[in-house]
Amino acid sequence: MNITYFGVRGSCPCSAPDQVRYGGNTSSVLVETDGEPPLILDLGSGLRPLGDRLAIRFARSGEPPKVNVLLTHLHYDHIIGLPFYGLHQDPDGHMVIHGPAGHEEGPGLTLPRAVHPPYFPVTLDEFPDQTTIHDLPVPSVFSLxxxxVMVQAVAHAGFTVGYRLEINGSSLAYLSDHQAPLDGVSVEPSVMELCRDVDLLVHDAQYTPAEFGERSDWGHSTPDYAVRVALSAGVKRLHLFHHDPAHSDGQLDEILAGAQALSRSLGGPPVEAAREGESHRIGEG
Ligand SMILES: [Zn+2]
Ligand SMILES: [Zn+2]
Known part of the structure; x- marks a missing residue:
């Protein structure tokens, strides 16, 4: 399994001279495994360049331009890229979106409303390709x-899930948006199930501890809590994700150094911060 980050920010895309190294697009991650159609985690603004990359892959390989999507939730930063996916213009294109229904209306109802006048000039149906949307039962385990794929609800602002992916002996847990508990250390059983022993955990690390003190109910985690989850669940590598749009490259360097020091002091796993454009091989498969 190979992953490439096309969007690593939370909340809102950002662009500034001191936000170049980590990137400014919101959540969108490409997961690739030989012999499988591409799998996309979330449809943030990173989906636009991700789609351009896939168009090149499909043109070279001659594969049908079919992709699967796993959506964590419906906040703007996770869906804003959907109408800007270039392969919507390909009549052979097919995007199959899976997202959680939960106790609120699921993506089957809400996404077609979001890509619709007056928010966008055309509807999803009017693109030349085909988009199919499935509402996922939560929790569940299924094959894609x-x-x-394991899907479990995680604490956030509004109904949100995390995913665990396994293939060919490799495993990835993706918790893009996850509210840390006030005690800063306890880990919900559902989160433990998603993360236990995975090769790579991609986890919300939006707020510094000082920011979290003022925004403890805004739905996000600190880098320190991401380290605690990784340690408790025995994960092999941790990537900090969903960086705050107000944080500069320099601040993210400091946040990363702090998380690395904490993990080292606790005997936790190696920690990196997700950067737009970087690819990582996960496990052997
Ligand atoms: Zn988000
Ligand atoms: Zn959110």
């Missing part, structure tokens, strides 16, 4: 091609 060769992937085993």
């Amino acid at each position: 091609g060769g992937y085993r």
Whole structure:
């Protein structure tokens, strides 16, 4: 399994001279495994360049331009890229979106309303490609091609899920938006199930501890809590994700150094911060 980050920010896309190294697009991650259609985690503004990358892959390989999507929730920063996916213009294109229904209206109802006048000039139906949307039961475990997918609700502002992906002996947990508890250390059983022993955990690390003190009910985590989850669940590598749009490259360097020091002091796993454009091989498969 290989992942490439096309969007690593939370809340809102950002662009500034001191936000170049980590990137300014919101959540969108490409997961690739030989012999499987591309799998996309979230449809943030990173989906636009991600779609351009896939167009090149499909043109080279001659594969049908079919992609699967796993959506964590419906906040703007996770869906804003949907109408800007270039392969919507390909009549052979097919995007199959899976997202959680939960106790609120699921993506089957809400996404077609979001890509619709007056918010966008055309509807999803009017693009030349085909978009299919499935509401996922939560919790559940299902197969998506060769992937085993586990979906569990996680604490956030509004109904939100995390995913665990397994294929060919490799495993990835993706918790883009996850509210840390006030005690800063306890880990919900559902989160433990998603993360236990994974090769890579991609986890919300939006707020510094000082920011979290003022925004403890805004739905996000600190880098320190991401380290605690990784340690408790025995994960092998941790990537900090969903960076705050107000944080500069320099601040993110400091946040990363702090999380690395904490993990080292606790005997936790290696920590990196997700950066737009970087690819990572996960496990052996
Ligand atoms: Zn988000
Ligand atoms: Zn959110």
